[in-house]
Amino acid sequence: MTHGFETRAIHSGQQFDPTTGAVVPPIYQSSTFVQDGIGGFRGGYEYARSANPTRDSLQTLLADLEGGTAAFSFASGLSAEDALLRSVLKPGSRIVMGNDVYGGTHRLVSRVHVPWGVTLDTVEMSDLDAVRAAVRPGETDVLWVETPSNPLMKISDIAALAEIGHAAGAVVVVDNTFASPYLQQPLSFGADAVVHSTTKYIGGHSDVVGGAVIVRDDELAAKVGFIQFGVGAVSAPMEAWLTIRGVKTLGVRVDRHSSNALAIAEALSTHDAIDRVYYPGLSSHPGHELAARQMKAFGGMLSVSLKGGGAAARTFAESTELFQLAESLGGVESLIGYPSEMTHASVRGTELEVPDTIVRLSVGIEDVSDLLADVEQALDRVA
Numbered sequence: 001m002t003h004g005f006e007t008r009a010i011h012s013g014q015q016f017d018p019t020t021g022a023v024v025p026p027i028y029q030s031s032t033f034v035q036d037g038i039g040g041f042r043g044g045y046e047y048a049r050s051a052n053p054t055r056d057s058l059q060t061l062l063a064d065l066e067g068g069t070a071a072f073s074f075a076s077g078l079s080a081e082d083a084l085l086r087s088v089l090k091p092g093s094r095i096v097m098g099n100d101v102y103g104g105t106h107r108l109v110s111r112v113h114v115p116w117g118v119t120l121d122t123v124e125m126s127d128l129d130a131v132r133a134a135v136r137p138g139e140t141d142v143l144w145v146e147t148p149s150n151p152l153m154k155i156s157d158i159a160a161l162a163e164i165g166h167a168a169g170a171v172v173v174v175d176n177t178f179a180s181p182y183l184q185q186p187l188s189f190g191a192d193a194v195v196h197s198t199t200k201y202i203g204g205h206s207d208v209v210g211g212a213v214i215v216r217d218d219e220l221a222a223k224v225g226f227i228q229f230g231v232g233a234v235s236a237p238m239e240a241w242l243t244i245r246g247v248k249t250l251g252v253r254v255d256r257h258s259s260n261a262l263a264i265a266e267a268l269s270t271h272d273a274i275d276r277v278y279y280p281g282l283s284s285h286p287g288h289e290l291a292a293r294q295m296k297a298f299g300g301m302l303s304v305s306l307k308g309g310g311a312a313a314r315t316f317a318e319s320t321e322l323f324q325l326a327e328s329l330g331g332v333e334s335l336i337g338y339p340s341e342m343t344h345a346s347v348r349g350t351e352l353e354v355p356d357t358i359v360r361l362s363v364g365i366e367d368v369s370d371l372l373a374d375v376e377q378a379l380d381r382v383a
């Protein structure tokens with residue numbers, strides 16, 4: 001019998017140590033493994049770039065939680081994305097991605113892959129007709145989807161996009177970083193690959209940088225596995241172990257992130273200083289119904305635009321006390337960011353540019369009354 005998500009998050013790939021009975025499997029902080037005679041590998045382990053038991057344990061766990069057949073763990077989200085893209089793109093290939101993907105993803109493709117002969121086109125991913133027009137049969141190799149998107153929390157229809165992408169012969173990829181597998185499992189809607197910055201909700205404690213690719217097809221798994229081994233941007237044992245430790249509480253954390261974010265979104269949507277709240281959990285959000293179908297809850301990320309413009313937005317972002325001004329997201333502690341000059345500075349001047357009126361909140365799991373009081377006092381300082 002398959003267990004529920006939260007049981008698997010704690011037990012999948014996590015057998016106790018057979019030698020000592022240690023409940024938590026040890027961190028195999030070893031670069032190489034003794035051979036019983038030449039080629040006599042114990043458990044298949046030879047050298048830690050090709051495989052390490054701690055990384056294997058994380059990979060088994062992530063594959064299970066996303067409903068894939070294989071997962072590959074990397075040193076960062078972007079190195080995971082790069083490995084996946086290098087395994088499916090070659091000079092002359094074409095990739096279509098959302099016009100509001102994570103800025104670093106756009107930078108990776110436009111400034112690393114495009115100079116090697118890849119073509120990049122961006123499209124409004126929540127507009128299925130626009131995607132149908134942009135994805136050309138036999139010419140589009142990758143359709144790259146991010147939902148919810150960053151920072152405007154647009155929701156895209158994964159099942160419909162998988163169908164459009166497959167009809168054109170493209171590999172359909174979903175960046176599932178904002179939702180996490182607890183809220184949304186893109187492979188179950190037909191996507192071919194999921195990527196994560198495990199730095200965010202999966203790690204969950206702002207203490208480790210990492211990334212992952214999860215797939216359900218053996219041929220694609222073999223290609224990504226070869227790049228992981230052949231290029232070597234693997235996660236180190238300590239990072240893999242910290243990530244496993246984080247995953248165990250993913251469900252309870254994300255439930256609290258989601259309820260806290262909804263409370264803040266509701267409070268801000270009636271605040272005088274706020275022009276608009278971008279949170280898929282609000283019924284006024286254009287992607288609300290789709291998100292309700294596709295996600296278990298609405299997550300901990302929201303953005304707001306301020307009536308007072310860029311100056312007001314900056315003041316707000318610099319005036320919170322519990323919400324710390326920092327890049328990144330998905331940790332237990334609340335963070336606030338000013339995308340146009342922080343996370344999205346690299347896409348200024350492109351069509352991915354974020355308006356200077358936008359402030360992004362990564363709502364943590366502190367007491368919601370304290371978080372509400374903090375945003376209220378910061379908005380009081382916005383003239």
Ligand SMILES: *Cc1c(COP(=O)(O)O)cnc(C)c1O
Pocket residue numbers: 076077078079102104105146150175177178196197198199200209210211
């Ligand atoms: C942070 C992030 C990435 C990049 O991951 P790193 O771990 O920083 O390399 C990719 N996609 C999304 C949506 C992110 O938030």
